[in-house]
Structures are given as C-alpha cells and as structure tokens.
Amino acid sequence: MSLLTVNQLTKSYKTGTAAVNHVSFHLNQGECLGLVGESGCGKSTLARCLLRLEDIDSGNIILNGVRIEELHGRKLQPYRKHIQIVLQNPSAALNPKLRIKDILIDPYEQFKHELQLKHFTVPSRDSYVKQLLEAVELPASFADRYPHELSGGQRQRVTLARAISIEPDLIVLDEPTASLDVLSQGAVLDLLASLQSQLALSYLFISHDLAAVYQMCQRILVMKDGQFVDQCEREQLFHEERHAYTKELISIY
Numbered sequence: 168m169s170l171l172t173v174n175q176l177t178k179s180y181k182t183g184t185a186a187v188n189h190v191s192f193h194l195n196q197g198e199c200l201g202l203v204g205e206s207g208c209g210k211s212t213l214a215r216c217l218l219r220l221e222d223i224d225s226g227n228i229i230l231n232g233v234r235i236e237e238l239h240g241r242k243l244q245p246y247r248k249h250i251q252i253v254l255q256n257p258s259a260a261l262n263p264k265l266r267i268k269d270i271l272i273d274p275y276e277q278f279k280h281e282l283q284l285k286h287f288t289v290p291s292r293d294s295y296v297k298q299l300l301e302a303v304e305l306p307a308s309f310a311d312r313y314p315h316e317l318s319g320g321q322r323q324r325v326t327l328a329r330a331i332s333i334e335p336d337l338i339v340l341d342e343p344t345a346s347l348d349v350l351s352q353g354a355v356l357d358l359l360a361s362l363q364s365q366l367a368l369s370y371l372f373i374s375h376d377l378a379a380v381y382q383m384c385q386r387i388l389v390m391k392d393g394q395f396v397d398q399c400e401r402e403q404l405f406h407e408e409r410h411a412y413t414k415e416l417i418s419i420y
C-alpha cells in the first residue's frame with residue numbers, strides 16, 4: 168500500500184532554475200526507497216518539501232491518503248508526527264545546551280495528545296528515555312549527558328532515537344552516515360535495518376553511497392538536475408540496461 172505519493176512536485180528558488188522539477192514517485196508502507204544523485208541535484212530540497220519545511224511551487228504530496236502540500240500551521244500539525252527526518256550532521260541537529268533526555272522527550276511533549284504509541288510506553292519520562300536509548304543501543308546513563316560528550320556515531324544514534332520516539336510512519340534519512348567513519352557507518356546501517364523491522368518503519372534513504380543504498384533499499388530512484396532519470400529494483404542496479412548517468416554514479420563509487 169502506498170504511504171506517500173508525490174505527483175509532479177516542483178520547487179524552485181529565486182536564485183535559479185527548479186531545484187526539483189516535476190518529480191513523481193510513490194513509497195510503499197514498510198519500504199526503504201533509495202534516492203541517489205550527485206551533489207546539488209535536488210535531493211535535500213525534495214526531502215525538505217516532503218517534510219513541508221519548504222513551500223512547493225506545484226504538484227501534490229499525498230501522505231496516508233491526505234493531500235498535505237497546501238496545509239499550513241495547525242492544519243499541518245497532525246501530519247508532522249507521521250514523518251521525521253535524520254540529517255547528515257548530528258552535531259548541527261542536536262541543541263548543544265540540552266541534555267540528551269531533554270532532546271529525546273521533546274517530540275513526545277509536542278505531540279503527546281495525538282500519539283498512539285504501539286512499541287514504547289511512557290510510565291515516566293525517565294523510563295521512556297531509557298527505552299529510546301536502549302532501542303538505539305546506547306547506555307541509559309547517556310540521558311544526563313550533553314551532545315558534546317558523545318562521539319559522532321553516538322550523536323547520530325541520538326538523532327535516530329529522537330526520530331523514532333513518536334513512532335512515525337516514515338523517516339527521511341538524508342545522508343545519515345556521511346559524517347561517520349566506516350565502522351560507525353556499518354553499525355548505524357545495521358541499526359537502521361533492525362529498527363525498521365521492529366517498528367514497521369518506512370524510509371526514504373538519501374545517500375551518495377551506492378553500496379549503502381544497495382544494502383538498505385528495495386527500490387532506487389536516480390536524480391539528476393532536479394529530475395528522476397532512472398529508477399529500478401535493487402537487484403537491477405548493476406544491470407547493463409541502466410541509464411548512462413546511473414552507470415556513471417556506479418563507476419565513481
């Protein structure tokens with residue numbers, strides 16, 4: 168079943184041509200959909216449009232059967248809890264002045280009146296934070312630390328814990344392992360896969376790293392200059408009939 172359907176989405180900035188240009192795709196419930204393309208092709212812009220962090224020029228974004236592209240403010244709020252995002256740089260994503268426990272409780276505080284959690288329970292704030300840290304394989308004692316007291320890989324686990332805390336349907340992973348060393352990258356990818364099955368999550372997995380995309384995703388979209396030039400099932404990624412641009416990306420990585 169389609170969780171997210173995007174029709175002819177276009178977004179341009181005042182400074183140039185369309186960063187995302189008439190893009191259409193769907194993402195199924197439980198799927199990990201890959202999005203690859205070189206720097207500047209429009210991946211993050213598309214991600215921000217899906218999160219409604221940007222207004223779009225035209226097109227539709229349909230989430231769980233509801234058109235959300237024109238919703239604003241309080242009307243958009245109920246849909247925000249269905250999509251979360253994890254960004255490349257966990258240091259920038261975490262407020263340095265807050266302890267990890269306060270960072271992790273924040274989305275819950277924001278949405279608690281409309282949440283129906285199936286996996287986590289909230290008998291107390293401490294217990295909930297402990298469950299979240301456990302889910303991303305961090306010690307409970309990290310609750311009292313500040314972000315700068317964690318390694319890059321541990322900080323990325325905290326951003327993941329925050330993203331899963333309200334059990335969204337979809338997480339947009341925008342280069343989630345790009346700032347990590349190779350060992351941490353592998354560990355975070357394994358964790359993402361295990362969280363996906365435990366929490367029945369769907370992912371839009373944006374990455375330069377074709378090996379990671381191949382490992383994680385069932386289907387792959389290839390973007391160039393704001394448009395999709397190719398798409399395929401995972402098994403077809405290295406096939407001869409791929410678009411010349413896909414082959415170029417494969418040859419680089």
Ligand SMILES: Nc1ncnc2c1ncn2[C@@H]1O[C@H](COP(=O)(O)OP(=O)(O)OP(=O)(O)O)[C@@H](O)[C@H]1O
Pocket residue numbers: 180181182183186204205206207208209210211212213
């Ligand atoms: N806020 C903005 N104002 C003006 N132009 C922007 C803005 N954000 C992005 N762009 C432009 O839109 C295009 C797409 O950028 P975007 O960040 O979406 O690419 P990307 O594929 O995510 O790149 P990367 O992999 O390097 O993050 C680029 O030409 C970029 O310069």
